[in-house]
Amino acid sequence: MEDGQAITFAALSITFLVGVSRAMILFIVTSGLSFVLGVLRIPNVAHGSLYMIGAFAAHSISTLFGGESIGFWLALIFAPFMVALISLVAERSLFCHLYEREHLMLLLFTFALMLILGDLTKIIWGADYRSIMAPKIFQGSVSIFGSPIPKYNIFLLIIGPIVAIGLWLFSSKTKIGKIARAAAVDREMVGAIGINVSWVFAFAFILGCFLAGLGGALVSPTISVTIGMDHNIIIEAFLIVTIGGLGNMWGAMVGSLIFGITQSFGVLFWPQFAIVFPYVAVVIVLTWKPTGMLKSVW
Amino acid sequence: MFSEMIRQKSFCVSAVIFVILLLAPSFLPRFYTYFLTIIFVTALLAMSLNLCVGHGMLFQFHHGVFYGVGAYTAGLLLAKTSVPWWIAFIAGSLAAALAGLLIGMFCIRLNRLYFGMLQISLGSLIWAIAFRWYSLTGGDDGIHGIPIPDFISSTTSAYYFVLIVLGICLILLYLIIKSPFGSTLQAIRDNPERCAAVGINVRRHQLTAIVIATFFGGVAGVLFVVMEGSIFPDLLFWVLSLEIFIMCLLGGWFTFAGPILGAAIIVSLRTFVGTYTEYWTLILGIILILLIFFLPEGIMGYNYIEKFRAWSKRNAAERFE
Numbered sequence: 001m002e003d004g005q006a007i008t009f010a011a012l013s014i015t016f017l018v019g020v021s022r023a024m025i026l027f028i029v030t031s032g033l034s035f036v037l038g039v040l041r042i043p044n045v046a047h048g049s050l051y052m053i054g055a056f057a058a059h060s061i062s063t064l065f066g067g068e069s070i071g072f073w074l075a076l077i078f079a080p081f082m083v084a085l086i087s088l089v090a091e092r093s094l095f096c097h098l099y100e101r102e103h104l105m106l107l108l109f110t111f112a113l114m115l116i117l118g119d120l121t122k123i124i125w126g127a128d129y130r131s132i133m134a135p136k137i138f139q140g141s142v143s144i145f146g147s148p149i150p151k152y153n154i155f156l157l158i159i160g161p162i163v164a165i166g167l168w169l170f171s172s173k174t175k176i177g178k179i180a181r182a183a184a185v186d187r188e189m190v191g192a193i194g195i196n197v198s199w200v201f202a203f204a205f206i207l208g209c210f211l212a213g214l215g216g217a218l219v220s221p222t223i224s225v226t227i228g229m230d231h232n233i234i235i236e237a238f239l240i241v242t243i244g245g246l247g248n249m250w251g252a253m254v255g256s257l258i259f260g261i262t263q264s265f266g267v268l269f270w271p272q273f274a275i276v277f278p279y280v281a282v283v284i285v286l287t288w289k290p291t292g293m294l295k296s297v298w
Numbered sequence: 299m300f301s302e303m304i305r306q307k308s309f310c311v312s313a314v315i316f317v318i319l320l321l322a323p324s325f326l327p328r329f330y331t332y333f334l335t336i337i338f339v340t341a342l343l344a345m346s347l348n349l350c351v352g353h354g355m356l357f358q359f360h361h362g363v364f365y366g367v368g369a370y371t372a373g374l375l376l377a378k379t380s381v382p383w384w385i386a387f388i389a390g391s392l393a394a395a396l397a398g399l400l401i402g403m404f405c406i407r408l409n410r411l412y413f414g415m416l417q418i419s420l421g422s423l424i425w426a427i428a429f430r431w432y433s434l435t436g437g438d439d440g441i442h443g444i445p446i447p448d449f450i451s452s453t454t455s456a457y458y459f460v461l462i463v464l465g466i467c468l469i470l471l472y473l474i475i476k477s478p479f480g481s482t483l484q485a486i487r488d489n490p491e492r493c494a495a496v497g498i499n500v501r502r503h504q505l506t507a508i509v510i511a512t513f514f515g516g517v518a519g520v521l522f523v524v525m526e527g528s529i530f531p532d533l534l535f536w537v538l539s540l541e542i543f544i545m546c547l548l549g550g551w552f553t554f555a556g557p558i559l560g561a562a563i564i565v566s567l568r569t570f571v572g573t574y575t576e577y578w579t580l581i582l583g584i585i586l587i588l589l590i591f592f593l594p595e596g597i598m599g600y601n602y603i604e605k606f607r608a609w610s611k612r613n614a615a616e617r618f619e
């Protein structure tokens with residue numbers, strides 16, 4: 001603590017809650033990445049760009065509707081679908097021809113996609129900083145243990161588990177979810193029993209990108225939306241997936257919590273080097289458990 | 299080994315290219331001399347990475363960090379202390395090799411993608427420290443105007459210095475790849491299980507490859523300081539690392555000289571397309587996609603002669619029918 005203020009229980013609990021709410025956004029983005037990684041076995045480098053496009057699209061949609069509460073809700077619904085549409089076009093026109101190729105080539109393709117999407121975003125939206133107002137009911141803050149916490153963070157704390165449960169229900173209870181999980185384990189066998197694996201892959205890719213867009217739309221009221229936010233998120237997302245266990249959805253949750261909480265406690269204890277803390281946590285986890293906290297699907 | 303090298307045709311070609319490059323500054327404008335210097339530095343960096351990626355099949359995802367460590371060590375020693383220039387240069391290269399050894403010891407126990415991810419994490423740690431430690435490294439501004447010794451401070455003399463160091467490093471890299479160690483490394487790339495079975499210490503060979511590669515990466519970093527006279531945290535950022543990785547794949551990662559070509563292409567694109575439009579990465583992305591679809595082995599990896607023969611044979615057969 002640089003200003004000599006004592007660390008109170010209230011400060012610790014607020015830091016914890018802010019860290020968890022940050023972790024929820026990371027989880028939503030990372031679970032998409034993890035899903036693609038699990039089913040398609042591709043580290044999708046363009047995931048961060050789709051997240052950025054989600055945030056920019058949310059800004060455009062909410063200003064289109066006057067920046068009021070209704071604009072925010074419409075943005076939250078339509079921005080992820082826009083991102084999903086972009087990924088559908090990219091997947092069906094180019095990506096689906098490459099599934100037989102070597103893995104490094106797929107990685108290279110997603111990198112090329114990241115470069116293209118990054119520049120297209122710059123062409124369409126420009127390099128200005130933008131920000132979105134949260135809707136009226138989430139403005140202001142509530143008091144927990146005597147310290148204020150923004151209402152929007154509470155909203156994030158609620159929506160994170162909803163997405164997690166939704167994804168879990170989808171992948172373990174619906175037919176297409178089960179097919180996607182089966183394709184992750186043995187794609188030849190799934191193809192052999194007469195399922196069009198190419199479309200399963202396309203579906204998984206689009207779902208993953210949808211989650212990236214959702215994460216971008218959700219994060220837009222809390223930060224300033226600008227070019228370059230893709231570079232930061234993608235590296236964090238990759239590290240989270242790795243420490244959680246590749247392709248494991250609950251692993252993405254565990255990894256996000258580790259990342260978010262160490263980051264916010266870093267801000268509390270040593271603000272200058274706050275960005276170092278999550279990386280240290282990743283190094284500790286990987287030296288202790290080289291293949292991640294939970295079982296990976298690979 | 300030397301006599302064998304001299305007999306080869308490719309050696310004569312590279313000797314001719316070297317002589318042309320030695321004469322180049324006398325007839326090229328100053329900007330192009332500088333431009334060639336950038337290509338040389340980047341080429342050395344890509345070549346050093348390719349020892350790991352192409353010859354060792356190690357997913358060295360964050361090679362840029364060693365480039366940055368070399369540059370930062372040399373730059374800080376030159377700017378903040380009064381040690382002689384040659385000590386700073388050697389210390390820069392050795393610091394990169396040391397960082398490579400430390401990071402490599404952590405990463406080498408993991409396989410493939412996990413290896414790359416742990417390396418990105420450790421590398422980002424170094425980046426974050428350099429980015430935030432304002433009192434030592436100047437934070438995100440970096441340090442500019444580093445005092446470079448007089449005999450290599452002009453554009454032309456820096457060009458010669460970089461060219462000569464590059465030449466020496468390339469010969470060393472060539473000898474390493476052609477040595478028994480290089481062959482063992484390639485054997486490990488092709489079949490690690492069998493190599494382990496015949497008694498080769500796989501991990502130790504891979505670690506040695508990483509240390510050698512990071513040493514040359516550090517040399518490239520030192521050359522960057524000679525060329526630019528400044529250091530900044532972008533040298534350690536992962537985007538640069540991915541760019542170097544692309545250079546290896548682009549030029550042909552199973553060939554010796556491929557990365558040089560890849561580096562030349564990407565640096566030229568950035569310089570020339572970058573003067574016309576700020577959206578040069580868009581062009582780079584489109585070129586990459588074309589490359590993935592049509593030249594998956596890289597530009598130099600594609601066997602043109604073989605393909606041309608097959609094509610002309612097919613044409614001839616069709617004509618006779």
